[in-house]
Amino acid sequence: MDSNDRAIVSFAMLSHAMVHTYELSIPILMLLWTAEFSISIGFLAVVVSAGYAMFGLGALPSGVLADIYGSRPLIVCCLVGMGASFLVLSVAPSLPILVLGLVCWGIAASIYHPAGLSLISTGVVDRGTAFAYHGMAGNAGIALGPLVTALLLLVVDWRLVTAFLAMPALLVALYALRARFDETAGTRDRRGEADSTDGTPATSPAELWAGSKALFATGFSVVFAIVMLNGLFYRGTLTMLPEILTTFLEPVVGGLQVFDPNSPMADEFEPSRFLYTGLLVVGIGGQYVGGRLTERVATERGLMVVLASLSITALAFIPAARAGIASLVAVSAVLGFLLFMLQPLYQATIARYSPADARGLSYGFTYVGTFGIGALGAAITGIIYETFSVFVMFATLAGFALLAATLSYSLLASSSAGAHSSTAELDSD
Incomplete structure (x- = not known):
């Protein structure tokens, strides 16, 4: 750097x-x-x-x-x-x-x-x-x-x-x-790449509508669907995990408390919260690995592999949790690592499928999908957990991840086909 x-x-x-x-x-x-x-x-x-x-x-x-x-x-x-x-x-x-x-x-x-x-x-x-x-x-x-x-x-x-x-x-x-820095240095350096396409910032509702239609007419629409599904998985998982971890840990650790049970903070320091915090800390490593991968592999391929792995992990979570505390800790760590490994991968993918001058608009739509629509993940998983079972809940989450992995594959196939077509045209010239 x-x-x-x-x-x-x-x-x-x-x-x-x-x-x-x-x-x-x-x-x-x-x-x-x-x-x-x-x-x-x-x-x-x-x-x-x-x-x-x-x-x-x-x-x-x-x-x-x-x-x-x-x-x-x-x-x-x-x-x-x-x-x-x-x-x-x-x-x-x-x-x-x-x-x-x-x-x-x-x-x-x-x-x-x-x-x-x-x-x-x-x-x-x-x-x-x-x-x-x-x-x-x-x-x-x-x-x-x-x-x-x-x-x-x-x-x-x-x-x-x-x-x-x-x-x-x-x-x-x-x-x-x-602080002193140049906000456009990266775009100038990447001039000629897909993400440096010229665009014009929207300054009126009509321009915003036109810019949004143009944005969703490209591969960005598929990327938006991927991040929306990831948002459902993310919010649904992180909302329900404290309750689920408590359910599986209580029979093993009993009433262990770090603070006096009468303290208003006692619930915040029960063993399940330690494990939940540990899962989030492991995610720091996932963020780093995912970010480094964006410069080494096609981000579409990275998304496909990580999302497919996340789907498998979701299906394996309950069997692993029932096998004992060691396997519960291990599967929680894998879940946290993969869940946060996704973020730099999809953030870099958005940059590839949006014009530089409309990057704020692109990320604006992205986080409406992630935090806005994705917030429904908490309600969906909560209802399924209460109505059916915890395994059905994780199976639903696995379905979100698998569908997102399929969309990532379609994005990768489309990108590869476009590159192959461009190469063929150059060869014919």
């Missing part, structure tokens, strides 16, 4: 870690909000879902704005907005103000993924390595954010914790204003 690449990757890694730190700190804070605002956990979950919904739905307009104004100012707005939202949460005197803070956080957080990934895809030359480090930083936030939040809650009031959590994002925003 050159100095420009390193500057962009450092900025993106810090910002990405912030987004997921906040995302996963909210469920822990919910434990205390129920008592503070005299609200049931079920109703509070509905309240919190308003913020998470904006996290997904806001991605598309954020992507459009990133194409028009550039990624840096959008990401600065994201960081300042997330920090300010947590300051609002820290002083919220009533439930409506709490809801306002959560919705504002969701709107601010929705900016990051389309803007950040657009920045990497257009500004970084060594894009595969950048996607790897970027994903690793996100997983660090996912795994360590809840842990840090829970540890702080053991010694200070939740209002002080939320105020403290606001500070890192504001500091990263100040760093962003001082």
Whole structure:
């Protein structure tokens, strides 16, 4: 990586870690909000879902704005907005103000993924390595954010914790204003490749509609279907795993607790949560391997192989879990590694199937599919788990992954056929 690449990757890694730190700190804070605002956990979950919904739905307009104004100012707005939202949460005197803070956080957080990934895809030359480090930083936030939040809650009031959590994002925003990098260096270096196709950012609803139609008329439509299916798998798996791991671990470890059972944090540190956090940490390695593979193999082939492996792992999860704690830990580690290995692969594939000047729009649609439509995965798996069985639930997840692997194969076959056709035409000349 050159100095420009390193500057962009450092900025993106810090910002990405912030987004997921906040995302996963909210469920822990919910434990205390129920008592503070005299609200049931079920109703509070509905309240919190308003913020998470904006996290997904806001991605598309954020992507459009990133194409028009550039990624840096959008990401600065994201960081300042997330920090300010947590300051609002820290002083919220009533439930409506709490809801306002959560919705504002969701709107601010929705900016990051389309803007950040657009920045990497257009500004970084060594894009595969950048996607790897970027994903690793996100997983660090996912795994360590809840842990840090829970540890702080053991010694200070939740209002002080939320105020403290606001500070890192504001500091990263100040760093962003001082950082120097070229957002278009990667596109210039890749001039002539498929992802450097000229395009024009949409500046009106008519242009947005026309640009969207043109985008979905290409192979991007297949990539969108793949990431949507991955979103269903991702959200469905990560939502239900804590409950499933608890079910399989309780007969083995009994009532082991790290903290006093009367502590409000006791549930957060039960053995199943340790294993769940370990799964997320293993995902850091998956992100790195997936990112490095994007520069070494066709990303379509990488997606096909990883998705097929994920389907097999889902089918094997319950038999392995029933075989003992060692096999449960092993299959959980494989699941976490493969699940997060996918992210840099599909992010790089999106860059290949979208014009550089509409990259923000492309990633905006992508994260509507991943976090918006993909959020249905939690409902689907929850209903199947309650109505049928845990094995049927994992079989459904395996079906999502297998269908996505099939689509990846079709994308690979189409790409290979196009390359073969181009070669034949050159030979005939």
